[in-house]
Amino acid sequence: MKVLVTGGAGFIGKHLVRRLLREGCSVAVLDNFSSQVHGREQELPLDLASDVELYRGDVRDRDVVVRAIRNRDALVHLAAETGTGQSMYAVGHYQEVNIGGTATILDLLVNQPNCTVNKFVVASSRAVYGEGKYRCQKHQIVYPTGRKSENLQAGQFEPCCPVCGNPCVPVPTSEDSPSNPLSFYGLTKKVQEEMVLLFARSRGFSAHAIRYQNVYGPGQSLSNPYTGILAIFSSLARANSLIQIFEDGEESRDFVFVDDAVEATYRCLRDEARSVEAFNVGSGQRTTVLHVAKEIARFFGSVSEIAITGAFRQGDIRHNYADLSKLQAVMRFTPQFSFHEGLKQFLDWVEGHEGVSAGYESSLNEMRQRGLLHG
Numbered sequence: 001m002k003v004l005v006t007g008g009a010g011f012i013g014k015h016l017v018r019r020l021l022r023e024g025c026s027v028a029v030l031d032n033f034s035s036q037v038h039g040r041e042q043e044l045p046l047d048l049a050s051d052v053e054l055y056r057g058d059v060r061d062r063d064v065v066v067r068a069i070r071n072r073d074a075l076v077h078l079a080a081e082t083g084t085g086q087s088m089y090a091v092g093h094y095q096e097v098n099i100g101g102t103a104t105i106l107d108l109l110v111n112q113p114n115c116t117v118n119k120f121v122v123a124s125s126r127a128v129y130g131e132g133k134y135r136c137q138k139h140q141i142v143y144p145t146g147r148k149s150e151n152l153q154a155g156q157f158e159p160c161c162p163v164c165g166n167p168c169v170p171v172p173t174s175e176d177s178p179s180n181p182l183s184f185y186g187l188t189k190k191v192q193e194e195m196v197l198l199f200a201r202s203r204g205f206s207a208h209a210i211r212y213q214n215v216y217g218p219g220q221s222l223s224n225p226y227t228g229i230l231a232i233f234s235s236l237a238r239a240n241s242l243i244q245i246f247e248d249g250e251e252s253r254d255f256v257f258v259d260d261a262v263e264a265t266y267r268c269l270r271d272e273a274r275s276v277e278a279f280n281v282g283s284g285q286r287t288t289v290l291h292v293a294k295e296i297a298r299f300f301g302s303v304s305e306i307a308i309t310g311a312f313r314q315g316d317i318r319h320n321y322a323d324l325s326k327l328q329a330v331m332r333f334t335p336q337f338s339f340h341e342g343l344k345q346f347l348d349w350v351e352g353h354e355g356v357s358a359g360y361e362s363s364l365n366e367m368r369q370r371g372l373l374h375g
Helices: 011-022 062-069 091-111 149-153 184-203 229-238 258-267 289-300 325-331 339-350 359-369
Strands: 002-006 026-031 053-056 074-077 119-125 134-136 140-142 206-212 214-216 243-245 255-257 276-281 306-308
Touching: 002 011, 002 062, 011 026, 011 258, 026 062, 053 062, 062 091, 074 091, 091 184, 119 184, 184 206, 184 276, 206 258, 214 258, 214 339, 229 243, 229 289, 229 339, 243 289, 255 258, 255 339, 258 276, 258 325, 276 325, 289 306, 289 339
Parallel strands: 002 026, 002 074, 026 053, 074 119, 119 206, 206 276, 214 255, 243 306
Antiparallel strands: 134 140
């Protein structure tokens, strides 16, 4: 199989490329080596450089995409801007890269003569759901809308039932849950996946939208201050610096180890995976942010103070974790790594690398100045 991976020099991309090479695939990578994501690393790792055909460029650049896509059987589209908070003010940029870049690829797929791509996997996000699925004692399954600023300012962080206003509890969010993005990033991912699935149905090729939860693991960016609380907390803990937690620390996420995310992605490329649909890819478990901070501090023997600030960011969700029953039924996939196991592998790797730059505090100041970070 001849595969093009856009964003293939990124975190998930590098792991996926290694897996594809082990499977005997011919792999090409299209990546612009954005400094926000890659920092000073502006080349493919040495273990990939000689085996991968590299196209250095942007997914919005029609000419480079034409060259990269030629004679490919499958395309995995990972290239995107991914900062939830940043998307709320860098609106035009996120629209151009995430939506415009996907439109460029699809335009070539449907109009380029003799295009051979018959499988398309697009990286989507659990952000398409917004708050996702909850259970109300009175109204059963409900889907809360965005939390109100006045409630958050009063320290009322849990979502309420949209019918009766009473507290509700999170349950695993399934793919048939309604879409209600609370950030522009989430909206761009929803548009991306709808674009790909629409053209797949109309043109007759296989396509899957992979709704990744919070992917982490060795190799993730330690220089991007807009994403990755594990990387940020690790840098602060190693420096024995103050670790500030938003809200009350009980907000939770579904952290999925990168090897599990890659395995699920690869299964969507196999011969038997011929359909047009979306899949959740996660661990199926939720972990609180406070627990993450404590585990990281404990690993490094850090004396960092962990401060519960009550601050909150506009567009943040409270909880999420994925219902994986569809992925398990269709792709026969079950995650192999617990958070404890994956976190140890990640932190073992972190010890040998530089931490997040001072840009993290700058990113918070940007949000404060724009009225998106309160408290």
